[in-house]
Amino acid sequence: MLKVEQLSKQIDRQTILDGIDFTVESGEIIALVGRNGAGKTTLLRTMVGIIRPDMGDVLYGAKSIFKDAGLKRDVIFVPDSADALKNYTVNEATDLYESIYPSFNRTVFRETLTRYNIDNKKIRQLSKGQKALVTLSLAFAVQAKYYLLDEPTDGLDVVAKSDVLKLMIAQVENRNCSIIVSSHQLHELERIADRIIMIENGRVKAILSLEEARALSIKWQVVFNDHVPVELLERKDIEIINVTGRVVLFMAKERTEELEAFIDSYNPMLIEEIPMSLEDVFRVQLGGEAHAV
Amino acid sequence: MLSKVLLKKDWKQVSLLWILLVFLGVVAFTVPAWTQFEQFDEQIKNARANSVDYGIPFEERDRLTDESFFDLDSSIAYYIGDIGSVIPLGPVVFLFVVFSALMATSLIGAERNSQMSDFSMSLPFTRTQQYISKWVLGASGIVMSTLLGSIAMFALIATSRYSFLLEGTVFKSVVIVLYIALIGISLFSLALWMGSFGGESISQTAWSFVALIFPLGIIALIQASAYVFTSLEGLSSWLDSLYNGVFIQVVSPLGNLANLTLYEFIQSDQEWQDFISISIPSSIVFIVLSFWLGAWMYNRAPQENNGRFFMFNNWLWLVHIIIVVCIAMFTGIMFTTFTYEANSVLYMIGFVIGAFLAHLLAKRLLYRFNLRLKS
Numbered sequence: 001m002l003k004v005e006q007l008s009k010q011i012d013r014q015t016i017l018d019g020i021d022f023t024v025e026s027g028e029i030i031a032l033v034g035r036n037g038a039g040k041t042t043l044l045r046t047m048v049g050i051i052r053p054d055m056g057d058v059l060y061g062a063k064s065i066f067k068d069a070g071l072k073r074d075v076i077f078v079p080d081s082a083d084a085l086k087n088y089t090v091n092e093a094t095d096l097y098e099s100i101y102p103s104f105n106r107t108v109f110r111e112t113l114t115r116y117n118i119d120n121k122k123i124r125q126l127s128k129g130q131k132a133l134v135t136l137s138l139a140f141a142v143q144a145k146y147y148l149l150d151e152p153t154d155g156l157d158v159v160a161k162s163d164v165l166k167l168m169i170a171q172v173e174n175r176n177c178s179i180i181v182s183s184h185q186l187h188e189l190e191r192i193a194d195r196i197i198m199i200e201n202g203r204v205k206a207i208l209s210l211e212e213a214r215a216l217s218i219k220w221q222v223v224f225n226d227h228v229p230v231e232l233l234e235r236k237d238i239e240i241i242n243v244t245g246r247v248v249l250f251m252a253k254e255r256t257e258e259l260e261a262f263i264d265s266y267n268p269m270l271i272e273e274i275p276m277s278l279e280d281v282f283r284v285q286l287g288g289e290a291h292a293v
Numbered sequence: 294m295l296s297k298v299l300l301k302k303d304w305k306q307v308s309l310l311w312i313l314l315v316f317l318g319v320v321a322f323t324v325p326a327w328t329q330f331e332q333f334d335e336q337i338k339n340a341r342a343n344s345v346d347y348g349i350p351f352e353e354r355d356r357l358t359d360e361s362f363f364d365l366d367s368s369i370a371y372y373i374g375d376i377g378s379v380i381p382l383g384p385v386v387f388l389f390v391v392f393s394a395l396m397a398t399s400l401i402g403a404e405r406n407s408q409m410s411d412f413s414m415s416l417p418f419t420r421t422q423q424y425i426s427k428w429v430l431g432a433s434g435i436v437m438s439t440l441l442g443s444i445a446m447f448a449l450i451a452t453s454r455y456s457f458l459l460e461g462t463v464f465k466s467v468v469i470v471l472y473i474a475l476i477g478i479s480l481f482s483l484a485l486w487m488g489s490f491g492g493e494s495i496s497q498t499a500w501s502f503v504a505l506i507f508p509l510g511i512i513a514l515i516q517a518s519a520y521v522f523t524s525l526e527g528l529s530s531w532l533d534s535l536y537n538g539v540f541i542q543v544v545s546p547l548g549n550l551a552n553l554t555l556y557e558f559i560q561s562d563q564e565w566q567d568f569i570s571i572s573i574p575s576s577i578v579f580i581v582l583s584f585w586l587g588a589w590m591y592n593r594a595p596q597e598n599n600g601r602f603f604m605f606n607n608w609l610w611l612v613h614i615i616i617v618v619c620i621a622m623f624t625g626i627m628f629t630t631f632t633y634e635a636n637s638v639l640y641m642i643g644f645v646i647g648a649f650l651a652h653l654l655a656k657r658l659l660y661r662f663n664l665r666l667k668s
Contacts, residue, residue, distance in 0.1 A: 050414040072417035084412035
């Protein structure tokens with residue numbers, strides 16, 4: 001089990017991480033979501049021991065990553081770019097990984113390369129999608145217990161994204177490893193994540209399953225008899241997505257009786273609850289103050 | 294503690310420089326030695342042609358051998374030199390200064406510039422292991438360069454017309470070569486240590502340069518300032534003694550080199566004893582100290598400050614003060630050159646102006662520029 005305990009970090013007198021606390025069980029895929037600058041990358045870098053926290057600890061089993069560098073044999077961090085290995089050829093990078101990690105499975109890695117038709121070139125000469133596949137394949141061939149992935153699908157085309165996601169799911173299914181993935185590609189996380197950790201201003205805002213996240217907020221399409229009431233458009237606790245004639249589509253951070261009563265008081269013709277996507281949840285929960293359009 | 298895997302990873306970063314250093318080491322040891330032989334030839338030819346000008350009695354001119362010009366006890370007043378003149382201390386040390394900075398920068402600064410540093414820190418090795426690997430690679434380059442270069446140089450001397458220079462001086466020559474290697478390793482250790490001061494390549498190079506000249510530089514600045522104020526004569530003469538003392542040889546490879554005159558070591562037993570008992574141990578102490586401090590700081594350097602001019606934010610105030618004081622003293626000294634005699638009023642005016650300008654510079658360099666580099 002991975003346990004992040006009260007992790008705090010200040011950089012340039014700004015609090016980047018503020019008492020972050022959560023656990024990750026074996027076989028879980030955790031989506032780390034938050035706006036730019038929320039502290040996701042710093043959290044991942046701290047979890048692998050690159051950055052030392054001001055307070056708190058990261059425990060893998062009973063051991064602290066900051067006291068036992070050997071733990072990192074089972075914790076692989078994949079940053080958002082393959083810059084670190086750009087001067088290596090694919091074969092050189094394979095040799096390097098094989099010498100660092102005794103559990104590295106060359107056959108598994110070769111299979112991935114063959115499947116995606118990746119040649120033995122310098123990594124900097126590969127396309128962005130190929131780079132991502134190579135770095136992820138290298139990481140997964142290590143057969144580690146924990147993977148910390150920072151924006152693994154950032155900038156990839158649809159096919160490459162899908163391949164990366166398949167790789168991740170296959171790992172968890174085959175080896176029961178844990179993956180903590182930070183990404184802005186919420187519709188993809190939605191397909192694979194077991195739980196979502198929402199980070200806001202360096203704090204954990206919520207830890208939820210996907211169902212819980214969806215149930216947290218509401219997305220309603222309401223058709224009024226006459227026109228959309230101005231009082232509704234002026235409410236600060238909702239986010240208006242669209243207004244077309246008598247029809248309004250909006251989201252609210254939470255379902256409240258007061259809001260339901262408010263809508264009912266206008267005797268609308270129709271109230272339809274639209275399923276929330278993770279992107280909707282993110283937008284309404286972390287998107288800042290609601291605004292009318 | 295030393296990991297083969299880390300050596301392999303670091304070798305990839307520095308292999309080209311390492312090989313180039315070894316190759317240029319051979320060049321730096323042999324070409325100046327060969328040039329020195331040519332110079333000896335010229336000097337001997339001149340001395341023979343104009344023997345009277347060189348204090349050689351006319352009747353002795355024809356029976357002089359080349360060897361006589363290198364013998365202090367011979368009757369010839371004109372003495373050319375000894376094996377110390379052939380060992381190319383200057384060129385080799387210059388090579389080591391340049392390559393120490395380049396290799397150390399490739400091993401730490403360049404990593405901090407890219408994501409390689411994060412990659413290294415995420416590997417299952419301690420930071421101390423990583424530092425040791427980097428140090429061993431750089432130090433081995435200097436050792437190999439010295440070894441191959443000096444073998445080539447000794448072979449060149451032994452097969453030359455000046456092979457007699459090695460008679461009775463082989464041990465001393467080998468020890469001097471060993472000393473050159475120690476100075477090279479000192480310079481590399483210093484440059485590698487500075488990899489924890491600067492957050493990227495250029496700042497690491499800048500800090501290495503500052504660290505190289507700092508001990509001698511600060512003494513020179515204080516001493517020159519003390520000259521201006523007659524009441525500080527005692528301080529001035531104390532600093533004078535510091536130049537030739539053990540302390541400066543321990544804390545500065547340049548200070549160690551400044552106290553070296555190869556001619557005196559070969560000829561004077563007393564100087565030789567001092568060299569053996571002070572210069573060489575000082576060099577070893579410096580290597581141990583700079584390695585230990587480097588490893589300690591590499592361990593503690595906040596990784597989140599990679600890309601910055603200075604890694605340790607908590608110490609910025611101290612660096613700020615040092616920059617201001619040094620530049621203020623320097624400006625003060627410059628102002629005193631306006632008059633023939635040292636003028637303390639001009640010094641103070643220069644000091645205040647220098648301090649103000651240095652304060653602005655330090656603010657820009659350490660705070661604004663520091664943050665801009667990061668972003």
